[in-house]
Amino acid sequence: MPSRPSRPRLEDVASRAGVSTASASLVLRGRPGPGAATREAVLDAARELGYRADRTASLLARRRTQLLGVTMDVSSTFHAELLEDLQAAADERGYDIVVSPLTRTRDERRAVETLLDFRCEALLLLGPRLPDAELAALAEEHHVVAIGRRAQAAGVDVVRAADDVGVALAVEHLVGLGHHDIAFVDGPRGPIATLRRQGYRRAMKRLGLADASLVVEGGGDEEAGAAAAAALHLLHHPQPSRGHVAPPVGGREATSGRSRMPSAVVAFNDRAALGLLDRLRREGVDVPGDVSVVGYDDSLIARLATVDLTSVSQIPEAMATAAVEAATQRLDDGRTEPVELVLEPKLVVRGTTAARRDTTTRRDGIRAD
């Protein structure tokens, strides 16, 4: 029932305080100038009237908007986490955030336009899919920070995690637990998977396990993970409770040869890991008893009590802070050369990894609950 006496305007506050709108404006924004008496009068008046500055008017009048525009895939939990941290970081530096969600009907281009219409001073693009050329073009006219993606576009700042290091962390963790036969479930074609795979290969090599390297085809979703379970022959794991113990046989998609079954698997991401896990558990393969599994992303799903997946975190807080920092450096400190910030991910150890069991031991058919 907005039969509003229309929200109070700055003028109302000013006249009630017996000063000019100029003074009121200054006081309300905590600017130096007005004397103590004026200050108090204005603040009182504002309080009494329940005054809140009209944002559109402020934005229009102010030369600077102090607005950072963020495009995000609203259905991505990772983006959601990032957003939280972006808000916090922006807050600290006196910036505000405008969110422009990507949906079926609103692609990235349109989302960016909306942000520009709001006169955002910098664009923070979460996992942008715009082609590099377009990013570069955008960057000619505006400050743009690409987050979570390795962009080869001139002029744009990049904040991303060192995916290869992340996978290496996972491998090291597993090796520390006594595993040698560690497989990698590859992701969908693209720069991210390439980097992660590379991280895996190099880590294995560095640890003297080059021969034990095994990369199987995979993908970015649960089905890919489930398929990988089969490709890795993990489903033929000894099952004392079943009659048949089929030995691993040929015909694998492995890109590198080795006949043992892996005792640990690093998956391209959590979704693939989840599919893998699910398949294993349904088939009675014990995780982490028989096989250890590590995911990537440290997504909310990995943290679910029933999943409890060891995973590599892209440390959203750090990325968010770095991104806002990058933007404010350009806006406030006049930086003009683009930067690429590569952050070290961290491993979050949970319940799907454990020490490798002596291979001579077999499952006894009685599960620990």
Added chain:
Amino acid sequence: MPSRPSRPRLEDVASRAGVSTASASLVLRGRPGPGAATREAVLDAARELGYRADRTASLLARRRTQLLGVTMDVSSTFHAELLEDLQAAADERGYDIVVSPLTRTRDERRAVETLLDFRCEALLLLGPRLPDAELAALAEEHHVVAIGRRAQAAGVDVVRAADDVGVALAVEHLVGLGHHDIAFVDGPRGPIATLRRQGYRRAMKRLGLADASLVVEGGGDEEAGAAAAAALHLLHHPQPSRGHVAPPVGGREATSGRSRMPSAVVAFNDRAALGLLDRLRREGVDVPGDVSVVGYDDSLIARLATVDLTSVSQIPEAMATAAVEAATQRLDDGRTEPVELVLEPKLVVRGTTAARRDTTTRRDGIRAD
């Protein structure tokens, strides 16, 4: 490198087209008035300059902002879905949406304030947690639509799904598959759980299965679901491959007595269902072979190939459309009496429900793959 020659202003377009800003403005917004020649000239000029209206300026000048403010929990996938549909619905009616995300550091109150600062003409609150009194107070000054929550606050429009009907749909589906012993895993205290439980009880009664009613304590997350699996004695399911077949024994949290094990379970929500499912599958209980499971929310997780959970959908598209409709009715059609729209949910049948097996049959220990 925004060394901008500053984006073109309306004035630039106008002068290039050789007309006044007034005409240009009219043309660009498709308003009647300007003649064909003027139209063309303006459109050409705008195109050549790559003109886009400055939103803040438009908003300020326009009496109406045509803005709908949405508060959402950005980490909720359900909210994310709703948002997509809200965008679409708003688009159709010529409104625009401003998103104000709730985060750790930004509660609902603050989110609403932000929206008001942008001069949103109506507030669409997704699953608001504000106390009724506060909602009512808000509604005195603004148009507010609460989505997905049963609000007893004067003046606010409510759009929600009929949760009792949703659960009833699930029960009916199961009964249609031959199930009689259908249990309900309760949710966390609150109006939603009450309604769903009620729906369950009434449906069972209506179908002549009052005696088979069984409500076990639960909760809104995976752990609650896992615990319910134990409470329902489902874990003692005959396992030919194991030595022990423990019969259901006493000490249950059941609120209603019956000694058979349920052959089907309806869970308060998908998360609880997921916990239940996970526990069952890990214990070798076949779903849907041994037990059918239905969730609630039709969340993304339910749709994952590896979960494939039969679930009740709150039909976000319909809720979104209804919510925008409610808002525009107030704004454009002058409706002033609050409405409560209760939508019928729909059941999405997936792989976790199947016909009840004859109880005399037992699992043969050989799984179909």
Added chain:
DNA sequence: ACCAGCGCTTAAAGCGCTTTAAGGCTACGA
């Protein structure tokens, strides 16, 4: 006495767009 300098306050000019009311045309009927 006078002017410089300081501290505070404010009038007024925007910010970029919308909108209203007034003005200029043309055409047509009287």
Added chain:
DNA sequence: TCGTAGCCTTAAAGCGCTTTAAGCGCTGGT
């Protein structure tokens, strides 16, 4: 020929705030 209705077009007044530059009353140095 004049009046007037109708159609376009535009000057100008905002929208609610910020900001600049000018103003005002003091103090203090010379």
